Amino acid sequence: MDEKEKNYRIKLSMTVLALLKFPHENLPQEYFPASSIPFYLNEKQASFITGMAIPTLRNDRFLNRGISYCKISRSVRYGLQDVIDFMETQKINPGVR
Numbered sequence: 788m789d790e791k792e793k794n795y796r797i798k799l800s801m802t803v804l805a806l807l808k809f810p811h812e813n814l815p816q817e818y819f820p821a822s823s824i825p826f827y828l829n830e831k832q833a834s835f836i837t838g839m840a841i842p843t844l845r846n847d848r849f850l851n852r853g854i855s856y857c858k859i860s861r862s863v864r865y866g867l868q869d870v871i872d873f874m875e876t877q878k879i880n881p882g883v884r
Contacts, residue, residue, distance in 0.1 A: 799832060827857070827864040836870055 833854065834841045847853030848863070854873040857864045 796835070799835060826867040828867055828870065830863055830865070833865040833870055837874060 828836070830841055830844050833839075834844060837844075837854075844853065848856060854865050855869045857866070
């Protein structure tokens with residue numbers, strides 16, 4: 788992993804942690820420019836957060852399953868809250884039947 792990729796991953800991790808930890812109304816302007824606009828991730832960022840490979844995300848979109856997404860022209864975006872909700876639905880509670 789080169790230095791540019793490492794810095795990108797660190798910045799992405801810090802941004803995601805800040806968004807998860809605090810309501811976006813309280814985030815600094817550099818993290819979220821307009822508090823009334825939902826935060827969207829590209830497929831690389833969604834892949835990083837979920838641990839799912841980019842081809843898996845693409846295949847899920849093709850098969851009409853997985854995480855909800857928005858498509859504008861060729862650009863695909865996942866809502867941060869949609870990604871979090873999807874991860875929560877995949878949660879397994881051992882011992883609960």
